[in-house]
Amino acid sequence: MRNSKVVSLEEAIKRSGLQNGMTVSFHHHFRGGDKVVNLVMDCLAQMGFKDLKLAASSLSDVHKPLIEHIKNGVITGISTSGLRGELADAISHGLMKEPVVFRSHGGRGSAIASGxxxxxxxxLGASACDELGNACGVPRSEHAKSICGSLGYALPDARYAKHVVVITDDLVPYPNMPQSISAADVESVVVVDSVGDSSKIAAGAIRDSKNPRDILLAKQAAKVIINSGYFEDGFSIQTGTGGASLAAVKYIxxxxxxxxxxxxxxxGGITAHMVKLHEEGLIGKLIDVQSFDKVAAESIARDPLHQEVSAVEYASGQHLGSATHALDIVILSALEVDVHFNVNVLVGSDGIIRGAIGGHQDTAADSALSIIVCPLxxxxxxxxxPKVTTLITPGKSVDVVVTEYGIAVNPLRPEIAERLKASGLKLVDIEELARKATSIIGMPDSLPFGDRVVGVVMNRDGSVLDKIYNIR
Amino acid sequence: MKNSVAGTLESGDIMVTIGPGEGLQVELQSSVAAQFGRQIKAVIIETLEGLGITDARVEAVDKGALDCTIRARVTAAAVRATGKDVWKD
Structure with missing residues (x-):
């Protein structure tokens, strides 16, 4: 085809004008199956680049090879929503000189849009792309090798990056329509054997729980929602990826x-559970920034009422038109909640980074009712x-905490407490829950943190919320 | 005293190996060592002393067990190691 943008990866990098010290970005729609980050970073290392800043929408276990690139000075800065596995462990122990910058999904979208x-x-990895760069996350030919569904987190990058390279494992005839990423934003197209293992999209955070405690938590969360005052015709809902919050959908x-x-x-992250309710006619539309499993990815490919949105349209705090502002109810999980309702979803109780901010900050802040579901x-x-290891979501945006030992309502929301009590639910003081935990396990010794900052947690408005220190 | 084991490596459990030793020596590997290592060792020693054992070598691999579980596993391993059934009567 005339004006084809298809080139080799090396040629695309040369054409991009990339220099040492510059910022490269990636999306994480293939989650644990992602192959693009490692492929591109290996190529950049071989070409001799140093001092690159990596702006990923998130990173996971599969990105362990980045440890070598950090040691060799190829990567000197990282911004992401989350870190997991050996890379997270190494960074927690002080691998990098420059702290990792953590942003929520909405926060990242806003930061890219504002410059x-x-x-x-x-x-940007894509499951189908034509020679001019019209790209999408769903299959468009019988040769398709992958599927990731929504490309929501990649859309701010496609729109605002100075130079955009689409990497695909299925080059399809022009025009690839409808497209998620427009050819107007794309400079080069690179064809590779595989951009991601789609079977691993649902691995990682998501599991379907048979754990009786998760089921109890799910039932309690469902009761909270049903009696909260927001459960009426036309309501809207988002769930996180925890076993209990997914199970709650069943009871709702x-x-x-x-x-x-x-x-x-x-x-939000759309799951097979939500697709099922939508197809049964119980949910009118699905607004999808990230397809959390193959069922959701296949649904977005065929269903006009299942729509992709960018991270900005999804959850930007700066754009009042973002979807979180219209959201009624969100169910979220937590690693820790403290007696001031502050939530940590990023740093484990051993001081090692093991999670992601995701949309936690965004949805908790903008929704009418935010419910945290976690075991005691x-x-x-x-x-x-008593106090979270790392502050991710401020307590003022958290309304209800559901544990197997009781439900606590933020004193800032007395009307919700009243409605739940009226429905016969027993509420407990959150201090009482913390005391209960201590009475079972004893008082933990403090963690051996060092004095080097290895991570900075940004609030969605761009201010610094907390710092993560190295663990010894 | 012979070498004996009680417990598993499942999450929430602790695997305790007890064998002959001089004084009470406790070697602990724990997924929650930083926050609870001190308390776990104290519970192990307290349990052994309660059984009248003053000489033993203990290796414990902990996966976040609660104190009640630790006491139960230490007691079971000690009974197997000494042949003295503390549950009788």
Whole structure:
């Protein structure tokens, strides 16, 4: 084809004008199956680049090879929503000189849109792309090798990066329509054997729970929602990826059928659970920034009422039109909640980074009702604590905490406490939950933190919320 | 005293190996060592002393067990190691 943008990866990098010290970006829609980050970073290392800043929408276990690139000075800065596995462990122990900058998904979108996070070259994996760069996350030919669904986190990069390279494992004839990433934003197209292992999209955070404690938590969370005052025809909902919050959807569904209540939309990471409710006619529309499993990815490919949104449209705090501002109810998980309702979803109780901010800050702040579902204890690790190890979501945006030892309502929301009490639910003081945890496990010794900052947690408005110190 | 084991490596459990030793020596590996290592060792020693054992070598691999579980596993391992059934009567 005339004007084809298809070149080799090396040629695309040369054309991009990338230089040492610049910022490269990636999305994480293939989650644990991602192959693009490692492929591109290996190529950049071989080409002799140094001092690169990596702006990823998130990083996981599969990105362990980045440790070598950090040691060799290829990567000297990282910004991301989360870190897991050996890379997270090494960074927690002080691998990098420059602290990792953690942003929520909405916070990252806003930072890119405002120019606070400048991207020089974006390398964006896609399941189908034509020779001019019209790209999407769903299959478009019988040769398709991958599927990731929504490309929501890649869209700010595509729009605002100075130079955009689409990396695909299925080059399809022009025009690839409808497209997520427009050819107008794309400079080069690179064809590779594989951009990601789609079977691993649902690995990692997401599991379908048969754990009786998760089921108890889910039932309690569903009761909170049903009696909160927000469970009425036309409501909207988002769930996180924790086992209990996914299981809660099942109980909410039963109640929706019983009372003939329908939701107007479900938001966020869309799962097979939400697709099922939508196809049953219980949820009008699905607003999808990230498809959390293959069922969701296949649904977005065929269903016009299942729509992709960018991270900015999803959850930007600066754009009042973002979808979180219209959200009624969100169910979220937590590693820790403290007696001031502050939540930590990033740093484990051993001081090692093991999670992601995701949309936690964004949805908790903007929704009408935010519910945190977590067990009181995970083994000997307490989840309700006097003070969170790291502050991710400020307590003022958290309304209800559901544990297997009781439900606590933020004193800032007395009207919700009243409604729940009126429905017969027993509430407890959150201090009482923290005391209960300590009475079972004893008082933990303090963690051996060092004095070097290894991570900075940003609030969604761009201010610094907390710092993470190295663990010894 | 012979070498004996009680417990598993499942999450929430502790695997305790007890064998002959001089004084009470406790070697602990724990997933929650930084926060609870001190308390776990104290519970192990307290349990052994309560059983009248003053000489033993203990290796414990902990996966976040609660104190009640630790006491139960230490007691079971000690009973197997000494042949003295503390649950009788």
């Amino acid at each position: 606070e996070l400048k991207i020089d070259v974006a390398f 569904r039963e109640e929706m059928l019983k009372r003939n209540i329908k939701a107007s939309f479900a938001l 204890l995970r083994g000997r690790i307490p989840c309700v604590v």
